[in-house]
Amino acid sequence: MTIRTPLAPCLECGLVSAIPAISGEQNACCPRCGHTLFRQVIDSHQKVLAIGTTCLVLLAISLVFPFMTISVQGLSHHIVLLNALSVFHYFDNNALAVLLVLTVILLPACYVLALMMLFALAAKKKEGDYPGDSWWVKQLLRFVFRIELWLLVDIFLVGVLVSIVKIAAMTDVVMGESFWAFMLFTLMLVKISRATDRHWLYHRLFRPMPTGKVKAGDTHLSQNHTACRLCHCINIPDDNGDMPDACQRCHSALQPYNPEKSLTISAALAITALVLYAPANLYAMMYTISFGSTESSTIMDGVILLWQLGSYPIALVILTASVIVPLTKMLILFHLLMTAKTTHHPDDSLAKLKLYRFIELIGRWSMIDVFVVALLAALVQFNNLMSISPGPAVAYFALVVIFTLIATMIYDPRALWTQEAISPATTTKPATQDLPNG
Ligand SMILES: [Zn+2]
Numbered sequence: 001m002t003i004r005t006p007l008a009p010c011l012e013c014g015l016v017s018a019i020p021a022i023s024g025e026q027n028a029c030c031p032r033c034g035h036t037l038f039r040q041v042i043d044s045h046q047k048v049l050a051i052g053t054t055c056l057v058l059l060a061i062s063l064v065f066p067f068m069t070i071s072v073q074g075l076s077h078h079i080v081l082l083n084a085l086s087v088f089h090y091f092d093n094n095a096l097a098v099l100l101v102l103t104v105i106l107l108p109a110c111y112v113l114a115l116m117m118l119f120a121l122a123a124k125k126k127e128g129d130y131p132g133d134s135w136w137v138k139q140l141l142r143f144v145f146r147i148e149l150w151l152l153v154d155i156f157l158v159g160v161l162v163s164i165v166k167i168a169a170m171t172d173v174v175m176g177e178s179f180w181a182f183m184l185f186t187l188m189l190v191k192i193s194r195a196t197d198r199h200w201l202y203h204r205l206f207r208p209m210p211t212g213k214v215k216a217g218d219t220h221l222s223q224n225h226t227a228c229r230l231c232h233c234i235n236i237p238d239d240n241g242d243m244p245d246a247c248q249r250c251h252s253a254l255q256p257y258n259p260e261k262s263l264t265i266s267a268a269l270a271i272t273a274l275v276l277y278a279p280a281n282l283y284a285m286m287y288t289i290s291f292g293s294t295e296s297s298t299i300m301d302g303v304i305l306l307w308q309l310g311s312y313p314i315a316l317v318i319l320t321a322s323v324i325v326p327l328t329k330m331l332i333l334f335h336l337l338m339t340a341k342t343t344h345h346p347d348d349s350l351a352k353l354k355l356y357r358f359i360e361l362i363g364r365w366s367m368i369d370v371f372v373v374a375l376l377a378a379l380v381q382f383n384n385l386m387s388i389s390p391g392p393a394v395a396y397f398a399l400v401v402i403f404t405l406i407a408t409m410i411y412d413p414r415a416l417w418t419q420e421a422i423s424p425a426t427t428t429k430p431a432t433q434d435l436p437n438g
């Protein structure tokens with residue numbers, strides 16, 4: 001296997017490592033913080049094209065057939081996937097309807113298509129030809145890797161399971177063909193992102209980028225390069241010593257290392273999320289009308305009801321995803337924001353980096369309750385007999401999740417690493433570990 005990128009910057013601790021030739025399906029990890037610098041996948045382009053085609057077929061099937069059917073006292077009502085996702089439109093909240101359709105259908109479909117196009121281009125490129133020179137290929141690449149975080153398909157699926165448990169006690173629910181197709185689509189979407197070998201793609205699409213005087217062991221504090229946060233390319237100053245404004249490889253805006261700026265913006269967003277967290281918990285998440293009387297319920301009411309119905313695991317899932325996760329996430333973020341500059345020992349930096357990775361991992365899952373309300377409002381519509389409509393808390397709640405996600409994205413974890421040099425032994429250590437591809 002040939003060496004693809006002789007140098008790779010770590011976006012979590014800033015260390016630049018030399019990447020040795022690796023064979024088979026292996027991960028190259030940062031020797032200082034353990035972050036995966038890249039994952040090598042054998043036959044990545046065949047896998048992406050095959051899984052991508054399956055994904056698109058499954059998505060098409062899940063849009064056409066009934067998604068769920070529910071029956072109450074002889075009345076039955078079925079919904080298709082798009083009904084459930086666009087239901088907020090009928091309750092005059094178009095922004096939420098757009099958000100749901102985007103994150104569950106449109107963006108995932110565009111993501112798969114764009115990824116397949118990039119891999120098809122990379123696979124058929126000829127010697128000396130660099131498809132990445134065209135601006136639209138760069139656009140496509142930036143689009144693909146920017147939206148990855150916003151594909152909420154897996155969270156929607158868990159939302160479906162939670163809503164079934166919520167209404168199973170009062171009604172009969174039958175899953176349609178679409179549901180099963182959608183479940184497979186979710187699995188395939190996870191698989192396609194695991195099959196993506198980004199470095200193979202970059203190597204095939206783009207010209208090799210000069211790395212100038214940058215060497216293994218340099219960090220974000222060495223001031224001789226700026227790492228692109230999107231494609232991880234090392235950008236060096238031009239002949240006049242000026243750092244380019246945009247990445248030389250993917251053309252996304254380069255953000256020179258500026259902890260003050262990233263921490264301030266991240267703090268502002270986290271405070272906004274904390275303020276919105278109050279109405280999200282105090283206002284009604286949904287209204288249930290049964291036999292003419294209306295009952296409103298907040299997130300906590302929902303948890304208590306599930307507990308009383310005996311659905312303990314689901315009550316715990318909602319309590320964790322909707323109450324504990326957003327709050328924990330904001331508290332950890334505030335802790336990281338306030339203590340970033342006082343972190344001097346590498347062990348301390350690593351401990352805080354692990355906290356950062358934790359909140360990055362759990363953040364998206366708070367969207368479960370928004371999906372649950374959407375599904376229930378779409379499903380349970382039997383006029384005065386029983387119907388469910390969304391409350392004002394849903395929009396606040398979605399905003400809390402969006403603001404905390406962006407705050408985490410903008411927080412630069414390299415601010416935790418204030419140490420310029422590390423021991424010489426570590427800098428020359430190969431950045432590979434024989435990890436299984438997972
Ligand atoms: Zn690192």
Ligand SMILES: [Zn+2]
Pocket residue numbers: 228229230231232233247248249250251252
């Ligand atoms: Zn780039």
